[in-house]
Every structure is written in structure tokens, then in C-alpha cells.
Amino acid sequence: MTALSEHVLEEIRELPAKYPQPRSAVMPALDLAQEEAGYLTAEAMSEVAAALKLDPGYVEGVATFYTLFHLQPIGKHRFYVCTNLSCTLRGANEIVEHVKGAIGVHEGGELSKDGLFSYEEVECLGACEYAPVMRLDHRYEKDLTPNKIDSLIAERRSPATPSAVELPHPALRADLPAKRGGEKPKPKPRARKRKSG
Numbered sequence: 001m002t003a004l005s006e007h008v009l010e011e012i013r014e015l016p017a018k019y020p021q022p023r024s025a026v027m028p029a030l031d032l033a034q035e036e037a038g039y040l041t042a043e044a045m046s047e048v049a050a051a052l053k054l055d056p057g058y059v060e061g062v063a064t065f066y067t068l069f070h071l072q073p074i075g076k077h078r079f080y081v082c083t084n085l086s087c088t089l090r091g092a093n094e095i096v097e098h099v100k101g102a103i104g105v106h107e108g109g110e111l112s113k114d115g116l117f118s119y120e121e122v123e124c125l126g127a128c129e130y131a132p133v134m135r136l137d138h139r140y141e142k143d144l145t146p147n148k149i150d151s152l153i154a155e156r157r158s159p160a161t162p163s164a165v166e167l168p169h170p171a172l173r174a175d176l177p178a179k180r181g182g183e184k185p186k187p188k189p190r191a192r193k194r195k196s197g
């Protein structure tokens, strides 16, 4: 039995064609693997390497370098709170403290008792104009407040009552393939140019 489903492996095999450098596919591939397996096991990483025809050591090196990848079990919903300068100036530390209190953990990477949540502090997410910002379930959540954090947690504890969702950050949408089972966005038809004269 493989660590990753054939469906996910197929998606991973298709990734290199989307990048000028096939090696660039390793990050979205690891993201898909982590999404399915919950965290990156040695087997999952070696299956990613085989699917991308890359050296397993290289794939493991990427997985261990970036904090967004996890080699240990983590929460089903993960708060990646930016604590870089712009976000800190706009209250990121208070947001971190609120998240910790709300999910009942003391440090980054710790799992909440119900296994649903964990949080981490991360470097700039490239959306400073919306500070304070975090990434949660592949979406960017912006202009964070304690109330907003509470709502996001409540929605995930009672998934039957989702509130309006925000569009993912454009940078993230470019990085990640369409959600599994969902439709890929269709390109807009181009307007025809009129011939002059």
C-alpha cells in the first residue's frame, strides 16, 4: 500500500509541465502530499520524488527546509500567522496569543487536544498590505482581529455552518493546483482585436 493515493500521485506527475523548471514542482507536490497524508512521512516524500523523477534527498531537503512542511503530525487546520515586520506593527503578536488561547496550545507545532488545530509563526506571506495576515486551510485571511479568529475556529468546529469564504490569495492560487475533486478554473475568452482600416 502506498502512502499517497493514485489520484494524488497522478496530480503530482502532471505538475512539472506547469513550470519552466520541472524541479519547481516539488513545493506544490509536497503540499499536495501533506494535504492528503496530514504530514510528510518518509514514504510520502519518496513517493513524491519518484513521481517527479527527482532525487529523494533533494525532495527531503526541500521538505525539511521550509516551515510550511511538517514531518510530524499536525492539526487538521493549521494557522500560519505572519509575524514579520508589517504584521507585527499591526498586532500580529496579539493575534498569536489569541490563537494560542483559543485552541489551547502553548507553542508552535503543538496539537490542540481535539487534534483539529495547530499554529505556527511564519515569515512574510507577501500580503503586507493586508496585515495582520495568516494562511489557514490554503486561504489567506487578512486584517485579522480576535473576533475573526474566533469565527474561523467556530466554523471549523461546526463545518455544517460555513460562513462566506474569501478568495485565496492570488499568489497562492498560482502556486497550487485546483482543489482535488473540484473544477479547474477555465480561462476567460479573449476579446477579438478589431482590424483597423
Ligand code: FES
Pocket: 082, 083, 084, 085, 086, 087, 088, 123, 124, 125, 126, 127, 128, 129, 131, 133
Ligand atoms: S509582513 Fe506579514 S505578510 Fe508581509
